[in-house]
Amino acid sequence: MMMHAVPVKHLNTFGIDATAREIVAAGSEMDLLARWQEAQEKALPVLLLGGGSNVLFLEDFAGMLLLNRIMGISVTEDEKFWHIHAGAGEDWHGLVSFTLDRGMAGLENLAMIPGRTGSAPIQNIGAYGVEVESVCEYVDLLELNSGVKKRLSAAECCFGYRDSIFKRDYRDGYAIVAVGFILSKSWHPVLTYGELTRLDSERVTPREIFDTVCAMRRAKLPDPAIVGNAGSFFKNPLVSAETARNLLRKYPDAPHYPQPTGEVKLAAGWLIDQCAMKGFRYGAAAVHEKQALVLINRGQATGGDIAVLARHVRRQVAEKFQVWLEPEVRFIAAQGEVDAVEVLS
Incomplete structure (x- = not known):
C-alpha cells in the first residue's frame, strides 16, 4: 500500500508531527527490492524504518519511508x-x-x-x-x-x-x-x-x-503511546580510567561500570540528574521528571524543539563533568539520516 504526503506521527514513538512524501510497507524481500527500485527510478531518498522507536524527525522527510514488515x-x-x-x-x-x-x-x-x-x-x-x-x-x-x-x-x-x-x-x-x-x-x-x-x-x-x-521499565519510563519519547536519548558514556577516577574523587557515589577494555561506563541519566535537569522544559519538549535520560514530547514539540533541548542537556553535562554525551537516537532530516552529534554541536 502506498500513500502520498502522509503524516509519520503514528510511525515514530516521539510522536513528531512530520510527513513523508511516500510511505510503503514491505512484507517480503521481493517487496523491499521492488520498492527500493521504485524509489531509485523516482530519485527519491529512502529511509528504512522498523518500529520508529529510535528516530527523531527534524523536519518533513522528502522521500520514501520504507517500512520493513517481514514477519515469521x-x-x-x-x-x-x-x-x-x-x-x-x-x-x-x-x-x-x-x-x-x-x-x-x-x-x-x-x-x-x-x-x-x-x-x-x-x-x-x-x-x-x-x-x-x-x-x-x-x-x-x-x-x-x-x-x-x-x-x-x-x-x-x-x-x-x-x-x-x-x-x-x-x-x-x-x-x-x-x-x-x-x-x-x-x-x-x-x-x-x-x-x-x-x-x-x-x-x-x-x-x-x-x-x-x-x-x-514501567516505573521509570513513560509509555510512548501516552507520552512521546524514544526511551534513552543518550548513550551511557565510556570514559578513560583516569577520567573516571577524577570524577569519583569528587562524586564517590557516582554509578560506574569498569569495562574489559579498561574504560569505564558512566550513567548518563545520573550525570543529567546531577545537573538538576529533571523536568526541565523547552517549549513542549522536556526532560522526563522520573528518568533524566529520557526526553519527552509533551504534546506539540517539533523535532527541532527536542534537538534544542538535547543540545542544552549535553552542554550542561559537559560544563559540570567535562563529559560529552552522544545521542542514541537517529536524527532524520529531509534527505535522510544526519550526524546527530553535529546537529547538537
Missing part, C-alpha cells in the same frame, strides 16, 4: 542450544515473550525494549546487563541494489556499545531481513542492575526476571 519466527534446537530465526519486522518485545512462553530463556533482560527485531543488531540494543551481541548468532542482510543476500556471523557484525557494522559498512543500500539468535539450554541469570540485584540467583526463574524488568 522459526525455532530449531540441538542438545545445547535453541536457534531462533526471526523476521526483521517482528516486534521485539513480542519475540522476547514468544521465547519465554516456550521455555527458552536468555532474552528476558531485554523485555519491553520498543522497536522491531531488525533494528536490534544495528544498535546492539541492551538493558540490565545484557546486549544483543551475547545472543546473536547471525544477521541476514539484503543488498538492495543487486538483490544479493548475505549472512553475517555475530563476529562479522563488529558489535560495540550501541554500535555495529550496520552503522558503517552496511548503512546505505542494505536491509536487515532476519536475525538469528542462539539461546543456551544451560541458562544463567544476569542480575547485575537495579531491582534484579535483589533476586536470589539460586532460585530465580527467567519469568521472574522478565516480570521484574517490565515493572522497572
Whole structure:
C-alpha cells in the first residue's frame, strides 16, 4: 500500500508531527527490492524504518519511508542450544515473550525494549546487563541494489556499545531481513542492575526476571503511546580510567561500570540528574521528571524543539563533568539520516 504526503506521527514513538512524501510497507524481500527500485527510478531518498522507536524527525522527510514488515519466527534446537530465526519486522518485545512462553530463556533482560527485531543488531540494543551481541548468532542482510543476500556471523557484525557494522559498512543500500539468535539450554541469570540485584540467583526463574524488568521499565519510563519519547536519548558514556577516577574523587557515589577494555561506563541519566535537569522544559519538549535520560514530547514539540533541548542537556553535562554525551537516537532530516552529534554541536 502506498500513500502520498502522509503524516509519520503514528510511525515514530516521539510522536513528531512530520510527513513523508511516500510511505510503503514491505512484507517480503521481493517487496523491499521492488520498492527500493521504485524509489531509485523516482530519485527519491529512502529511509528504512522498523518500529520508529529510535528516530527523531527534524523536519518533513522528502522521500520514501520504507517500512520493513517481514514477519515469521522459526525455532530449531540441538542438545545445547535453541536457534531462533526471526523476521526483521517482528516486534521485539513480542519475540522476547514468544521465547519465554516456550521455555527458552536468555532474552528476558531485554523485555519491553520498543522497536522491531531488525533494528536490534544495528544498535546492539541492551538493558540490565545484557546486549544483543551475547545472543546473536547471525544477521541476514539484503543488498538492495543487486538483490544479493548475505549472512553475517555475530563476529562479522563488529558489535560495540550501541554500535555495529550496520552503522558503517552496511548503512546505505542494505536491509536487515532476519536475525538469528542462539539461546543456551544451560541458562544463567544476569542480575547485575537495579531491582534484579535483589533476586536470589539460586532460585530465580527467567519469568521472574522478565516480570521484574517490565515493572522497572514501567516505573521509570513513560509509555510512548501516552507520552512521546524514544526511551534513552543518550548513550551511557565510556570514559578513560583516569577520567573516571577524577570524577569519583569528587562524586564517590557516582554509578560506574569498569569495562574489559579498561574504560569505564558512566550513567548518563545520573550525570543529567546531577545537573538538576529533571523536568526541565523547552517549549513542549522536556526532560522526563522520573528518568533524566529520557526526553519527552509533551504534546506539540517539533523535532527541532527536542534537538534544542538535547543540545542544552549535553552542554550542561559537559560544563559540570567535562563529559560529552552522544545521542542514541537517529536524527532524520529531509534527505535522510544526519550526524546527530553535529546537529547538537
